[in-house]
Amino acid sequence: MEPGLTNPLNQGLGLRRSADPCTIVIFGASGDLTKRKLIPALYSLARKNLLASGFSIVGAARTPMRHDEFRETMCKANKRFTDAGLVHDIMWQNFAEGLFYNTTDTKSKESYEQLRQLLDEIDKKRGTLGNRLFFIATPPNMFTGVIQRLHELGLNKSPDGGWTRIVIEKPFGLDLASAKQLNREVLKVFAENQVYRIDHYLGKETVQNIMVFRFANGIFEPLWNRHYIDHVQITAAESIGVESRGEYYEQSGAFRDMIQNHVMQLLALVAMEPPVSLDTDAVRNEKIKVLQAIRPFSPADVDRYAVRGQYSPGGTALTQLKGYRQELNINPHSTTETYAALKLFIDNWRWANVPFYLRSGKRLDKRVTEIAIQFKKAPHRLFKDNAGGPLESNILVLQIQPDEGISLSFNSKIPGQFINIRPVNMAFRYAESFSQKSPEAYARLLLDAMLGDSSLYARGDMVEKTWELLTPVLEAWQQFTQEIPQYEPGSWGPREADELLERDQRRWRQP
Numbered sequence: 001m002e003p004g005l006t007n008p009l010n011q012g013l014g015l016r017r018s019a020d021p022c023t024i025v026i027f028g029a030s031g032d033l034t035k036r037k038l039i040p041a042l043y044s045l046a047r048k049n050l051l052a053s054g055f056s057i058v059g060a061a062r063t064p065m066r067h068d069e070f071r072e073t074m075c076k077a078n079k080r081f082t083d084a085g086l087v088h089d090i091m092w093q094n095f096a097e098g099l100f101y102n103t104t105d106t107k108s109k110e111s112y113e114q115l116r117q118l119l120d121e122i123d124k125k126r127g128t129l130g131n132r133l134f135f136i137a138t139p140p141n142m143f144t145g146v147i148q149r150l151h152e153l154g155l156n157k158s159p160d161g162g163w164t165r166i167v168i169e170k171p172f173g174l175d176l177a178s179a180k181q182l183n184r185e186v187l188k189v190f191a192e193n194q195v196y197r198i199d200h201y202l203g204k205e206t207v208q209n210i211m212v213f214r215f216a217n218g219i220f221e222p223l224w225n226r227h228y229i230d231h232v233q234i235t236a237a238e239s240i241g242v243e244s245r246g247e248y249y250e251q252s253g254a255f256r257d258m259i260q261n262h263v264m265q266l267l268a269l270v271a272m273e274p275p276v277s278l279d280t281d282a283v284r285n286e287k288i289k290v291l292q293a294i295r296p297f298s299p300a301d302v303d304r305y306a307v308r309g310q311y312s313p314g315g316t317a318l319t320q321l322k323g324y325r326q327e328l329n330i331n332p333h334s335t336t337e338t339y340a341a342l343k344l345f346i347d348n349w350r351w352a353n354v355p356f357y358l359r360s361g362k363r364l365d366k367r368v369t370e371i372a373i374q375f376k377k378a379p380h381r382l383f384k385d386n387a388g389g390p391l392e393s394n395i396l397v398l399q400i401q402p403d404e405g406i407s408l409s410f411n412s413k414i415p416g417q418f419i420n421i422r423p424v425n426m427a428f429r430y431a432e433s434f435s436q437k438s439p440e441a442y443a444r445l446l447l448d449a450m451l452g453d454s455s456l457y458a459r460g461d462m463v464e465k466t467w468e469l470l471t472p473v474l475e476a477w478q479q480f481t482q483e484i485p486q487y488e489p490g491s492w493g494p495r496e497a498d499e500l501l502e503r504d505q506r507r508w509r510q511p
C-alpha cells in the first residue's frame, strides 16, 4: 500500500470509497476475462458511484477494432455477464462514453505510440490527470513484451505527477525460474509499490472473512493449533471441465492453475499468526512466514505427498461428457493434470505435525470451495457404546463458495430413551444474515488498485516462495513414466487421492 493509505478493513468502510479519476488500459481486451469479469466489475463500480467522473477504459488488443465496435461488444458482454436487470441504458451510455479502443501489438512500436497519444488525449478531454492503471490480461507469453513496450515509451511513469500502476493477471510464471524472471523484468520497469499481482480469490468476501473470523472473535483462536486440530482440508472443486481454455490449460494444469495461487493463499490465511496491524506489509509478512515454514518436498517424496489425475470420458447415456484428452485444443496423449492433491506440513510451533490436505480439480462432483478444520476427538471415550458407532470429530467448515457461510458440527443426543448420538450442525449463512449481496471479487480488487491499496494482492516474494515449494512436485511429475491416473467425471477424483488420506487413517470430506 502506498504511504498515506490505510487498509479499508481498518476503516470499516468496505466498498464505500471512491477512486481518483484515472484510465484503465486493458491489454488482452478481446479476451474472455475482459468480457466476463473486468467490464461487469467496472460497470458495477460505476453504478455504485465509486468511480470518479472522467473514469476511462482503453481496450488494447491485436484485433483491429474501432471505438464504437468495442463499445458495442462490451455492451453485449456486460448485458450477458452482469446480474440480470442491472444494466440501465442511461447509466451504460455514460459509462460507454469513457470506453476507447486502441489496436495494440507488441510487435509494433507505433501501436504503443498511438496508445500513448490516446492516453494523453483522454487526460486532457476527460480530466484523468495522468493517472493510469495498466491491466495485463494477455496470454502469459506476452507479459514481458507488453512491459518492455511500456518502458520504451516511458509509460511506466505518468506525466504531470499522476500515478501509474500495473496489475498482472495469473499465471505469474510457470515455475520458480520463470516467476523469478518475470519478477525481474517487471521490477526493472516498475517499483514494487506500482505492481499488483492479482489473485481473485483474495477479493472474495468469504476469503476476506477468514481473518475477521479468526482475529475478531476470542473463542476460536485458542483452539487454532496442534493441541486441538487434527488436520485441515482445503478443497477447491469445480464441476465444469476445461471448456474453451484448452490452449492455456495444457500448459498449466490444476496444480499451476489453482493450487500454486488460490489454494496456497487460502492456506496462508488459515495458518498465519495474527498480524500486529492490518497494514499491507504486516499481513503479508505473516503470510509469507507460513510459506517459509512449509516442509519442502524432495522429488523422492512426491509420490507420498502429491497426487495428480485427469478426467476421463463419462456421464450418462443422455449427457455424454468428453474426457480431457478429447477436449478442444488438447493433445490426445496429454499428461496435464486436471486434478491435484497435496499433503503438507507447516513446521512451526503452532502447526507441528498437523497435516494440511489440499485438493483441486475440474469435472468433480460439484462446485465447492471450502476449508474444513477437523478437531481432535474428545479425550475420554465416555460414549463408546453409542448405537450409531464411533463418534464423529467436530468439524468447522469455512464455506468459501457457493452457499457462502460457516458451520460447526458437533455431536448431539438423538431424542429418545436411550443414548444415541449423531452429529448436528450450527450454521451461519451469508444469505440469511446479510441482506446485501457481496461485491464481486474483481470489483473489489480493481477499486483497491485504483486506490493504491495492494493488501489483497500477492507480493513478489510470496509468489516466488510458493513456486519454490511446488516446483519440485511439477518436476517429479514430468519425470513420471506411468500413466496419469484417470477419474470419472462427477466423482471426487482418482482413487490415489483417497489413498493419500487412507494411509493416515483419514478420509476426504464429501462436501
Ligand code: BG6
Binding pocket: 170, 238, 257, 258, 369
Ligand atoms: C481461475 C482458473 O483462476 O479460477 C480457472 O484459471 C478456474 O480454471 C477459476 O475455473 C475458478 O474461479 P472461481 O472464482 O469460479 O472459483
